[in-house]
Amino acid sequence: MADAAIVAEGLGKCFGPVVALDGVDLELPVGGVLGVLGPNGAGKTTAVRILATLLKPDRGRARVAGFDIVERPAEVRRRIGLSGQYAAVDPFLTGRENLIMIGRLYGFTRRRARSRAGELIGQLELTGAAGRLVRTYSGGMRRRLDVAASLLAAPPVLFLDEPTTGLDPYGRLALWQVLGDLTAQGTSLLLTTQYIEEAERLAGMVVIIDHGRVVASGTPGQLKDRAGGTGWNRSLRPARTRGSWQAHSRRLARGNRRSMSQRAGSSCLSQTGREFFPMWRPGWPPLVCTSAGWLCAGPP
Numbered sequence: 001m002a003d004a005a006i007v008a009e010g011l012g013k014c015f016g017p018v019v020a021l022d023g024v025d026l027e028l029p030v031g032g033v034l035g036v037l038g039p040n041g042a043g044k045t046t047a048v049r050i051l052a053t054l055l056k057p058d059r060g061r062a063r064v065a066g067f068d069i070v071e072r073p074a075e076v077r078r079r080i081g082l083s084g085q086y087a088a089v090d091p092f093l094t095g096r097e098n099l100i101m102i103g104r105l106y107g108f109t110r111r112r113a114r115s116r117a118g119e120l121i122g123q124l125e126l127t128g129a130a131g132r133l134v135r136t137y138s139g140g141m142r143r144r145l146d147v148a149a150s151l152l153a154a155p156p157v158l159f160l161d162e163p164t165t166g167l168d169p170y171g172r173l174a175l176w177q178v179l180g181d182l183t184a185q186g187t188s189l190l191l192t193t194q195y196i197e198e199a200e201r202l203a204g205m206v207v208i209i210d211h212g213r214v215v216a217s218g219t220p221g222q223l224k225d226r227a228g229g230t231g232w233n234r235s236l237r238p239a240r241t242r243g244s245w246q247a248h249s250r251r252l253a254r255g256n257r258r259s260m261s262q263r264a265g266s267s268c269l270s271q272t273g274r275e276f277f278p279m280w281r282p283g284w285p286p287l288v289c290t291s292a293g294w295l296c297a298g299p300p
C-alpha cells in the first residue's frame, strides 16, 4: 500500500525458545488509528519495538511512513514518535526541563521548545507539577510526561505502548482528548492497550494478538457484532459478582501469573466497576472480561 502509515507482513521474532511474534500482519492507513490489544506476553511491545526500529524482526517485513524498517531505519525514526510501556523521562530534571531538552534534541529553537513544552504541559494537565523534579512525580504523572515527550515533534506516525495504563480516569480522559485532537489533525496512531473501551473510543481498527499471532481484527463495530450483535455485552459465561471475581482472579493469579496480571485484576475492581479489559486463559478463544461477565472478542 503506497499510502499506508504502517504496513507489516508476516513479522516474526523469537527470543531464544520464546516465540514472541509468529507471522503478524498489520496495516494502518495514513491518518488512521489502529488499536492493538492482547494479554500480557502476547507480543504487543515486541511488535511496537520492531516497527519503531528498536528491534530487528527475524522474518517478515514492514514499512513505516513509506520506508522499510530494516533498510531505512533512520528515515523511519525521523517520522515517528514513540512512548514505550515504561516512562523514559529523566527523573533528575523537572517535567518542563525534560520536554524542553527533548525539543532541543529534535532541533527546535529554545523558544519553540519552551512554547511546545508549555502547550503539552497544559494539554496533559501537568501545569502544577511542571516545575518539580520528575523523581517526585507519581507513576501516572510520569506516564503523561512521557506521552507528552512523544508528541513534542508532532510526528506523522505515533506509537503509544499502553499509554493510559496507570492513569486515573481524569488523566485517561485528558489523554484521550489530546490523542483525538492529534488524529483529527492527521497523525497516524498505533496504540497498544489492555482496555477495550480505549480501543473503541480511539481506534478505527482493532487487532487482537495472542501468542504472537493476530487472532481477530476488524472495526470495533465488527468485533462487537462478532461478540453477539448487540455490543460487547453479551455474556458467554455467567456474570461474576465482584466477590466471586476476586476469588477467581486469585485462583488464576496463583495458577498462571502471566495470563492474569494484578493490573488487570485491579482494573476490573476499580471504583466505577465498569471498565473493560481483555483477558484470556490458555486455550480459550479471545475473551474480554467485564464486570458484567465474559465476552467473546473474536471468532469462537
Ligand SMILES: Nc1ncnc2c1ncn2[C@@H]1O[C@H](COP(=O)(O)OP(=O)(O)OP(=O)(O)O)[C@@H](O)[C@H]1O
Binding pocket: 015, 018, 019, 020, 038, 039, 040, 041, 042, 043, 044, 045, 046, 047, 085
Ligand atoms: N528481550 C526479551 N528477551 C526475552 N524474551 C522477551 C524479550 N522481550 C519480550 N520477550 C518475550 O516475548 C513475549 C512477548 O513479550 P511482549 O513484551 O511483546 O508482550 P506484550 O504483549 O507487550 O505483554 P504486556 O501486556 O505484558 O506488556 C513474552 O513471552 C516475553 O517474555
Ligand SMILES: [Mg+2]
Binding pocket: 044, 045, 046, 085, 161
Ligand atoms: Mg507490552
